[in-house]
Amino acid sequence: MAHKSDYFGLSYIVSLVLAIIPFTSWICGALTRFQDGKIVAGILRLVFGWNIIWICDLVLMILNKHILRLLNV
Numbered sequence: 001m002a003h004k005s006d007y008f009g010l011s012y013i014v015s016l017v018l019a020i021i022p023f024t025s026w027i028c029g030a031l032t033r034f035q036d037g038k039i040v041a042g043i044l045r046l047v048f049g050w051n052i053i054w055i056c057d058l059v060l061m062i063l064n065k066h067i068l069r070l071l072n073v
Contacts, residue, residue, distance in 0.1 A: 019061040041071040
C-alpha cells in the first residue's frame with residue numbers, strides 16, 4: 001500500500017507531481033490548509049504561495065513527504 005502524503009491523502013508520487021507544478025502546488029497547498037481548518041494559513045498560502053513557499057514545499061515534499069507547515073493558526 002502506498003504511503004499517504006499531504007495533498008488530500010493522495011499517494012506520495014501524485015502529491016510530488018502536484019508539488020512540482022507551481023500552479024497546482026499553490027492551489028492544493030491553500031486548499032489543504034483550509035481543509036485542516038487553518039484559515040489564516042490558507043490565506044497566506046494564497047497570497048505568498050507562488051514564490052518561496054513553493055520552493056520550500058517542493059524541497060520538503062521530496063525530503064519529508066509533507067508540505068511546509070509555517071503557521072498553525
